[in-house]
Amino acid sequence: AQSVTQLGSHVSVSEGALVLLRCNYSSSVPPYLFWYVQYPNQGLQLLLKYTTGATLVKGINGFEAEFKKSETSFHLTKPSAHMSDAAEYFCAVSERGGANNLFFGTGTRLTVIP
Amino acid sequence: GAGVSQSPSNKVTEKGKDVELRCDPISGHTALYWYRQSLGQGLEFLIYFQGNSAPDKSGLPSDRFSAERTGGSVSTLTIQRTQQEDSAVYLCASSFGSDLYGYTFGSGTRLTVV
Numbered sequence: 001a002q003s004v005t006q007l008g009s010h011v012s013v014s015e016g017a018l019v020l021l022r023c024n025y026s027s028s029v030p031p032y033l034f035w036y037v038q039y040p041n042q043g044l045q046l047l048l049k050y051t052t053g054a055t056l057v058k059g060i061n062g063f064e065a066e067f068k069k070s071e072t073s074f075h076l077t078k079p080s081a082h083m084s085d086a087a088e089y090f091c092a093v094s095e096r097g098g099a100n101n102l103f104f105g106t107g108t109r110l111t112v113i114p
Numbered sequence: 115g116a117g118v119s120q121s122p123s124n125k126v127t128e129k130g131k132d133v134e135l136r137c138d139p140i141s142g143h144t145a146l147y148w149y150r151q152s153l154g155q156g157l158e159f160l161i162y163f164q165g166n167s168a169p170d171k172s173g174l175p176s177d178r179f180s181a182e183r184t185g186g187s188v189s190t191l192t193i194q195r196t197q198q199e200d201s202a203v204y205l206c207a208s209s210f211g212s213d214l215y216g217y218t219f220g221s222g223t224r225l226t227v228v
Contacts, residue, residue, distance in 0.1 A: 034216050043205060043219035044157075053163070092216075101147070101170070102217060102228065104155035 001095050002016030002027050007104035008070070014113045019063075019078040019107045026072065031093040033074040034102065035065055038088045047089075050074065086112045118220035119205050126226045127196055135191040135223045139208030142153060146189050147179055147209075152202040161225065162205075179227075196227045 007022040025031060027045040032051050049061025055067040061084075065076045074091060088109045092102040119138040127133050139146050148160040149180045159173035173181070178196075183189040193200055203224050207217035 036219075041221075043120075043209075043221040044217075045219070047218045049216050076162075101159055101162055102155040103159075104149075 001104040002095055003092050004033060004093055004103055004105035006089075006091050006108050008108055009106065009110050012109065012113055013081045015037055015083055019076070019081045019085065019110065021076040021089050021091075021110065023074045023076065023105060024072055025091075025093045026075065027093060027095065027098040029095070030067075031095055032063070033067060034092040034094075035059065035063070035074070035076050036090045036104075037061075038064075038090065038107075040087070044090060047076070053067060081110075081112045083112050083114060086110055093099050118206055118208050118218050120204075120220035120223050122223060123221065124224045124226075126228060128228055129198060130195055132192065132194045133196055133225065134207045135193075135204050135206075135225070137189045137191070137208075139187065139189070139206070140218055141187075143208035143218070144186070147207045148191050149205045149207065150175075150202045151205055151222070157205065159186030160191070160207045167175060174225055185194055193225075194200070196225075199228045201225055 003026040005024045034049045035047040037047050038044045048057045050057045051069045058064045063078045088106045088107045091105040094102050121136045144165045146180040149157040151157050161181045162170040162173045178194045181191045184212045205221045207221045
């Protein structure tokens with residue numbers, strides 16, 4: 001069974017500081033991995049995804065994530081936070097070759113302090 | 115259309131009434147999903163349609179919830195005899211039907227049951 005754990009429901013960083021949002025998954029086989037961002041009163045937008053190949057994945061808005069199989073992790077990072085990054089971020093997994101359902105974490109709300 | 119369209123964007127209804135929520139997916143997307151996002155919680159899977167296959171209804175919380183997808187395109191989520199705990203944002207997403215691509219989400223319908 002798939003499950004996703006996002007450590008920290010709220011993360012605050014100063015503008016210009018490193019952003020690190022944690023995601024760990026539980027799966028019998030390495031899944032496909034996704035990060036979504038949700039801005040206030042909007043739907044979810046795909047930031048980046050890992051399916052195969054290079055384990056460091058670059059997404060939109062300067063975000064990137066690294067798939068680490070040994071740690072069953074897919075943490076999201078950005079070197080320098082911008083005020084516009086304030087949003088809720090969701091990590092999600094889906095099973096390779098299985099049903100197409102995405103299993104979502106409970107989300108991490110990122111606050112950027114000026 | 116260019117994106118996933120959901121209507122209405124907001125719905126306030128009295129307890130006990132029935133409501134219908136509409137989702138118009140991206141043209142050509144064979145898969146369609148409904149999720150529920152309650153305040154402070156992650157996304158809860160409700161139902162999944164893939165082409166002409168029988169839908170996966172495993173996430174529907176009770177028999178008051180139902181959904182249909184007509185002609186492989188537009189979907190309607192119906193909640194009968196609404197309860198206050200049904201208040202949430204209902205998100206629709208569509209995809210090409212492979213978990214390689216992730217989903218494209220609509221902006222959601224915010225349902226408030228008073």
